[in-house]
Amino acid sequence: AIDNAPTVQADAIGSGSASFDGISDIISFGSDSTIDNIWTSGGTFAAWVYPETDGEGDEGLGQGRIASKENADIGKGWTLHVESESSSTVEARFTVGWDTTDGNWVTTARELTCNTWNHIAVTYDSDSTSNNAIIYVNGVSVALTETTSPAGSLESDASRNFVIGNNRATSLTKTFDGFICQAGMWSAVLTQAQIQ
Numbered sequence: 001a002i003d004n005a006p007t008v009q010a011d012a013i014g015s016g017s018a019s020f021d022g023i024s025d026i027i028s029f030g031s032d033s034t035i036d037n038i039w040t041s042g043g044t045f046a047a048w049v050y051p052e053t054d055g056e057g058d059e060g061l062g063q064g065r066i067a068s069k070e071n072a073d074i075g076k077g078w079t080l081h082v083e084s085e086s087s088s089t090v091e092a093r094f095t096v097g098w099d100t101t102d103g104n105w106v107t108t109a110r111e112l113t114c115n116t117w118n119h120i121a122v123t124y125d126s127d128s129t130s131n132n133a134i135i136y137v138n139g140v141s142v143a144l145t146e147t148t149s150p151a152g153s154l155e156s157d158a159s160r161n162f163v164i165g166n167n168r169a170t171s172l173t174k175t176f177d178g179f180i181c182q183a184g185m186w187s188a189v190l191t192q193a194q195i196q
Helices: 006-014
Strands: 018-021 043-051 065-070 077-086 089-096 103-107 118-124 134-137 144-148 177-186
Touching: 043 065, 043 077, 065 177, 089 118, 089 134, 103 134
Parallel strands: none
Antiparallel strands: 018 177, 043 118, 043 177, 065 077, 077 089, 089 103, 103 144, 118 134
């Protein structure tokens, strides 16, 4: 018999996951043209994450990166990270760099639970500044607060390294604390059914 309980499935998915120490760990994939600018005409990033805390960050504010493709300028490129830990839960924030004002969305509630496996996915289509990101936690779309609305032109992330578990490889100041596995990107906006 197979135990299909969600917690059993998540534990099986986490087998062989990458461990991040909240201090300096990183997986960098470089910058291949096939993973540049996935948000143009719509894209999706998804992963299983097991945050133990909100990770490393500036001035005591955890900003542990799940994934990023950014450069030395804050907000140029894109990031997905956890932050604002409280009662063993964390928020998720997605930021995309635009040349006038970056697009910035954060989960309205602390949707990710620490010390357990959570599936997170973000979809976004940068073809219009009026488009909003959608974040799914465990296959369900969650409420977001748009902290800044994108304006201007989308900043290209070409030639920037795609990184799991930290920010750009030359800085290493936003290390995720916990485990990440089965990360993937799609050059299409996946539906909720596809994400599930």
